[in-house]
Amino acid sequence: MTLARWVLAWFAPPEWRESMLGDLTEERARRRQSGRYAGVWWLLGATIWTTGRLRWAASRGLGGSKNGGGWRQDWMLAFRAWRRQPALTAMLLLTLTLGIGANTAVFSIANWMMFRPVPGVTAPESLATIRLAAHDGGFFTISVPELQGLSALPGFSAITAHADVSLNVSRDDGQATRVEAHAVTAGYFDVLGQTMTLGRAFTAAEDNEEDIGQAQRVIISHRYWSTYFDRDPQVLGRTLRINETPFTIIGVAAAGFRGPSRSGAIDLWVPLGSHQVTLPAYPAKLASSSAGLFFSAYGRVVPGTTLALIDEQAEAWRAGLLNMNPSLGKLKRATFVARPGIDVPSWESERLTQTFGLLIAVVAFVLLLACANVGNLLLARAHERQAEVATRMALGASRGRVIRQWLLEGIALCVCGGAGALLVTLALGRVLDGVVITPSLPALTQVGLDWRVFMFALATSFVACAGGAFLPAVVGSRVDLVASLKQSGRGQTPAGRRIRRALAIVQVASSVVLLAGSFLLLRSMTERYAVPLGYDTDQVLAFSIEPGLRHKDDARQRRLYASLVDQLRTVPGVTAAGLAWVEPFRRIGGGASLRAEGQLKEDNISADSNMVSAGFFAALGVRILDGREFADAESFRSEEPGAGVLIVNESLARQLFGTVNAAGRRVTMEYPEGRVRTIVGVVADLRTRNLDEPVSPTAYEPFGQTFLSGWGTMHVRLTGSIESSMPAIRAAVAEVDPGLPIYDVETLRQALDRHLAESRLVTIVTAAFAIVATALSMIGLYGVLALGVTERQREFSIRAALGAAPTGVARLVMREALSLTLAGTAAGLLAFVWLSRYAESRLFGVTALDPVALFTTLGCVVLAGVFVSLPPALRAARSTSTL
Amino acid sequence: MCQMSSFSEKGLLGELEQLVLLAVMNQSGEGYAVSIRDEIEERTQIALGRGSIYVTLDRLDRKGYVSSVMGEPTSERGGKAKRCFKLTLAAAESAVARMRQAKPVRGVR
Known part of the structure; x- marks a missing residue:
């Protein structure tokens, strides 16, 4: 449909555009009724054919051909020339389709990732993102009161924000699954200018955290609706259990909308008012709390307002807040900055730009090569046609006319090549539908043609034509008339x-x-x-759990973690199991600051930190250089004063003590303030962040020692295959807690693959x-x-x-x-x-x-x-x- | 091709154009591409190609025999308006004139 519309918009005479699309729509419905084929291809074919005939007839004027300087004749000659040499034509077309197609295909994916409009967002040009940018780089979180302050800025007509959340969701029947969601303020869908597929958007009543009952409303994505509710129009009013709490479905978002950024993969939206259920880690009263959320905030800019003006307004507001309350450290070290559109973090766009820059460069070479190939074949052909050229010239054709005709032949060829490339891209889009390139991006859907891709293909075809057909036309038409006519010119010029x-x-x-x-x-x-990573990857399976969403009670969570580990160890084929806070290559992690006991605060060493249970290092097959791993008795227990333990990696041991033999020594932690802990073991350096930088010094503490995380990643060492062990592992988890979803299941090898x-x-x-x-x-x-x-x-x-x-x-x-x-x-x-x-x-x-x-x-x-x-x-x- | 140009220079209509013109006339200003095609098929059992209808309407428009207005958008057409054609006064007049001229030739009474 879209494609047909583009064809019409580009080629149909303006007075026909709308009515013709209507006519075709009508006819299509009729064809459907009578059971004849009425798919995309029919529509596209009918559109191209009809516009083509109209244009063709119009170019001939009211009367017949006026033979405008022989253009038509030249076109006919061009087509006839190609028909005469089907093998050569096929070869040329193949080369051109390959050259142009490679470019168009890569561009279509780049377009999908970087340029296409986000479905469900209208007029993105009048949206602006506002961030609290730290003076030393990076961004600060924004609290709810701050968000309200920002929405009062005169430069915005409305402002909204979303926070990323992962929710445990179970439908009426099925098991709990993990779903990516946005907790949003009431104005979210309005600010984005979205028309809902079904139902309604959130209202202010649902933003009220005082009335959680009102806030238990959820909006589902079109994809979720199609996948799990079979596009049931009666879906409104049904319930989803989110983090063990019933939420009523009140709407279905616009088709294709997966969050306001192109790389969004959101399936559910819940109102911010439900944060006690959906964001349990935050304070119970957010509306009055200074706690910052990982909000992305954006708003509609009042027409005529510049971003610089908004910056000024926000700055004035920040200064006012600081005057009233000078202790607001965060505001002292940061400035509000407005950016156009729904701004993606620069690191994300830079990576994409770089990747596609490289790929476009690669396919540009393919195009160059295709041009050279075409040029070569055309030159050879020009050489064969010397007699023909000589005859035409002898009959009075000018060299310009010959060049013109050959260029037309080239153009015809390149246009066909371009059309072939578009078909290739269209087919590629079909093939790529649903393919996941990297888990950090949503699955590719409807990658294909829009006007950008179309223009790109057109431009590329012209480049191909200029590169491939121009030279042969100019050089090949230079003919020694006499020699050629005498049929003795055997050689090339x-x-x-x-x-x-x-x-x-x-x-x-x-x-x-x-x-x-x-x-x-x-x-x-x-x-x-x-x-060398310092651990095994192939036989280690990792999966994440978040019991914190089900059980508020710390003691219950601790018991659950401990019995999970115990239960998993009994599964046949599992040789070791342990829980860790962060899995390798997750791009997140904690930090610690510590010093050898007795040293000064100034000697603090910054280190990465992770929380692991007994069995973690065994599961990963990590070499223990000194001392031992954590014992079961040390895991999932809060610290008794003076009895805190720690494991450090080789780098940290060397930095602290200059030796790896550090077991038994004691360190002072910066956080919790001044606590002294005993090192029970030293492990080899584990590469868990990236491959190119040296391994950071890292401190491991028993899971739950300082605080109990509501989520973690289980690491299980297998002797057999994942497929054979997975059912038993799921059963083991279900035995401990049947409602606990497990997610992000992968081997560490897959984690590394994902990283790369x-x-x-x-x-x-x-x-x-x-x-x-x-x-x-x-x-x-x-x-x-x-x-x-x-x-x-x-x-x-x-x-x-x-x-x-x-x-x-x-x-x-x-x-x-x-x-x-x-x-x-x-x-x-x-x-x-x-x-x-x-x-x-x-x-x-x-x-x-x-x-x-x-x-x-x-x-x-x-x-x-x-x-x-x-x-x-x-x-x-x-x-x-x-x- | 050369014939055609002399044809239209004299303001004459081809058979296809006549058919379409009659259908336009018969639908008294409500006719658009799809309905005109249907009408012709119904009355003459000639199924014209979609392209021919558009091209002919376009030509009649440019020759000044028909004029068009955009109708109301309807939902069964995906919210797109119809382009409705009606006869121009000039066409009606010339048609009448031509019919008169034609009578003796055809010998119709």
Whole structure:
């Protein structure tokens, strides 16, 4: 539908646009009724056909053809010319579709992730995000009273905010699952300008934390509605149990809406007033509390207001607050900053820009290569058509006319290639529907065509045309009239031959750039996976639980954690089990500050911290360098004064005491204030944050010693496969607490994969394109050589007659192949050296000029070059006997 | 092609144009692409292509025989308006004039 609309908007005469879409809609409904096909393809086909006929008829005017300077004739000639050579046309179209299609496909994904409008958000240009930006970078959380203060700023007509929450949700029947949600202020859907699919948005009554009964309302996403309620229109009024509390469904959000940012994967919205249930970790009275939430706040900007003005207003308001209450430390160290639109954190957009920048660069080379290939084929064709050109010129056609016709042929070709590329992209969108690239992004849905992709494809097609068809048209039309007419002009013009060689070199060079790049990325990838982590990944299963949402009572939670660990250890195939607060590669974690007992406060060392239970290090297979792991008796217990224990990693032990033999020594913690704890063990450094920085000093304390976290990640060491053990593990959890959902189930290997997902994606895509590019360039090289052999047959025969051996003739061809390959490789490597600086941030463990990668590239390309030169060389050798 | 140009220079209509014009006339200002096509099919059992209807209406419009207004959007059309055609006065006049001219030729009484 959207696509048909774009076709109409672009091509249909304006007076027809709306009515024609209406007519087609009407006709489509009729076709449906009569059971005939009325899918997207029919609509698209009918639209294109009808607009095409209208335009075609209009271009002919009221009367018939006026033969406007022969344009029509040239078009007809162009199409006829292509029909005459179906094999060549197919080859050219394939190359162009590949070149343009690769670009369009990558762009369509980039468009989906970075440029497409967010469904359900109207007029995003008049939205602005407001953040409390710390003076030293980063952002502060915002409290509810602060949010109310911001909404009073005259620059905003309305303001809203959401906080990310994960909820345990069970429907009428099923088991509890984990669902990503937003706790939102009442104005959320109004500020976004959203029309609900069903029901209504939240109202102020539901924002009232005093009346939690009123606030137990939930809005579900269109996806959730389709998946779990089968698009039942009666869904309103039904109940979802959220964190053990019944919530009434009052609305279904707009189709496609998964939160206000493109990378949103939200399925439920609950009013902020329900925070006692949905955000249990926060104080019971948020409306009057200074506790900050991880709010994202944004509002509608009053027309005519600039962001700078809003900044000023917010600044004045902040200054006023500070005057009244100078002890507000947070406001002292931060400023409110308004950003246009729904602002994504810069680190997120930067990563995406970088990734797609690289991928677009990769496919640009594929396009360059496709252009060179097309140029080469067209030049060869121009050479074959010399007689035709000569005849036309002899009959009075100007060279301009010939060039024009050939350019038209090129344009026709590129437009077809572009159309093919759009089809490829459309098909790709279908294939990618529902594919998850990285778990941090929602599954790809409806990646496909919109006007941006369409324009991109159009622009790319024109680039392809200019790059591929222009040169052959200009050079190929230069014909020696007399010689050609006498049918004696066997050879190419020297200019043509030079250009064909140059194009072959360009092809080899671009494939060298891509090959070298992908070898470097591959090397980086293996280097990344080869980094010693300090623990096993393949046999360790991790899954998360959050009993804190079910049981408010600390003692009950402690018992639950302990019996869970015990129960899991009895599962057959499980050799060790332990709970940790944070799983490796989760991009979150705690911090600690501590010093060796007796030292001064100034000597405090900052360290990462994690809370783990007995069995955690055993489950991960971590080497214990000194002392022991935590005992069961130490886990899930709050600290008795003076009896606190700690395990440190090697780096921290060395920093504290200069040795790994630190068991038995004591340290003073900064938090809880001045508490002294005994180190019971030293473990090897575990790489859990990233692969490129040195492991931070890390302190591990028993789970629940300082405070009891309401959530954690269980780590289980398996002897068998996950599939065989998983049912027993689920049963074990259900035995302890049947209503406890487990989520984020993955092996630590998968956690590492997730951490590297983006790099892997880039590597795979680059490698795939590099292979295709190399194949294409070798076909191009083969074409040049083969044509050369055909042309030089007479020369070879003469050489043979003068006594040259067949091997000598073959060597001539091989030498040409090698010289072209080497020239291309040299050019490619030079280009690569110049370009590699842009890829350096993507590399790991290798330098941009890694000799292994560069020599492998050289070897591959030369081998391939020799390989494709063999058939022409043999043919040349054989041809010597046919004088 | 050359024939066609002389055809329209003299203000003559092709058969297709006549058919469409008659259908437009018959629907007295309510006719739009879909209904016109239906009418022609009903009366003549000729199923015209969708494109032909549009092209012909377009031509008649530019020749000044018909004019169009946008109708009310309706829901069964996905909220899109119809483009309704009616005969222009000039067309009606010239049609009448031509009918008179035509009579003796066809020998109709």
